[in-house]
Amino acid sequence: RIVDEIAAVLSSRGILKDKKVIVTAGGTREPIDPVRFVGNRSSGKMGYAIAKAAAKMGANVVLISGPVSLPTPQGVRRIDVETAAAMRDAVLSEYDDSNIVIKAAAVADYRPKQAAVHKIKKTGDSLVLELEKNPDILSELGQHKQKQVLVGFAAETQDLLLHAQEKLTRKNLDMIVANDVTLPGAGFNTDTNIAKLIFRDGHIEDLPLMSKDEVALVILNKVSQLL
């Protein structure tokens, strides 16, 4: 396939050789009790495509993944996590000597205040679930950034550019990949995406409908220029 050939060319040019790349992927699960959870929609396909492409380009790739049903790409070290808190711990433990961090995971912003130890029995007609904010991993990475190139994602259903640009600035990112998940071909569990790449200087690149493998190559090529 063409994308494999392009990846081979980029790899032969060694654009990510000996770079340590952290990729997060998939959604998190925040337990309500042992059987119920609050989840985020994410097939993990975008993050896995990036991890695969980065490994082909010669990078040392760590993939920190929520529960997904995808095989681990060749040459990639994968760490499985379930909650946002576990993802934070895994990312921070890998952060210091990393060169690039690409946070493609859909991390829960909120978690139940208390996870019940035993299954909650359904008694009342309604149930009030109190949620508290999860740690904001990307903001924390942005605050402690040294040499790292930090890339975030913004999956939005409205005011895409506004939300994405605000997130880029507030979290001290170098690039943000924004996509409107309501567009056909850009939603969850698709093999394609329609992304906009937004940079710190305000410059925006609009990508057409592409496979997630192709989007991964474009993202990594851009990131390599920011190193």
Add this chain to the structure above:
Amino acid sequence: RIVDEIAAVLSSRGILKDKKVIVTAGGTREPIDPVRFVGNRSSGKMGYAIAKAAAKMGANVVLISGPVSLPTPQGVRRIDVETAAAMRDAVLSEYDDSNIVIKAAAVADYRPKQAAVHKIKKTGDSLVLELEKNPDILSELGQHKQKQVLVGFAAETQDLLLHAQEKLTRKNLDMIVANDVTLPGAGFNTDTNIAKLIFRDGHIEDLPLMSKDEVALVILNKVSQLL
């Protein structure tokens, strides 16, 4: 494998020939907004094992499935659903001419009162989620039972027999498969199970640790005797 041979024997005896069997499997997803949901843990493995075994025994099998990452077993008609409400509609539309209904799905008891049309932005430090009761599919099937043999599941973390027996009676089931999901080898996403089969007359069969394929054969063999 031995289970395939046993299934072949039961099938050659035609114990489910021309019977219509509805199996539900997997967990449901109840939307909070377009990206977040309340989910139930379930790999779908137990239900898919039952659907596969029933088809081998000659039954006409309809598998009504929440989001899982399992292939459709051969000879099985599969209907994909996401919410408890959609699962209810699918089950009811297949119910009247069915002979056996086995509800292995982990259906959400509660759903968010209102699903937000757009992604909820994280503003406050906490969020209160109001949940309301979902329709109880199994109770509804029990109330409208004609000739059907109705089998439920009880996945519990404590007081297993008490909860399971109460559920059997209250929902007018013919058999309930109870398992303590805190036991090693009986949890979610395992390939094995440790089940207790509980019948209307109060009689209980304790099964040892078995593969889910083997548990499926035992369940279907028992069910065929209740037809």
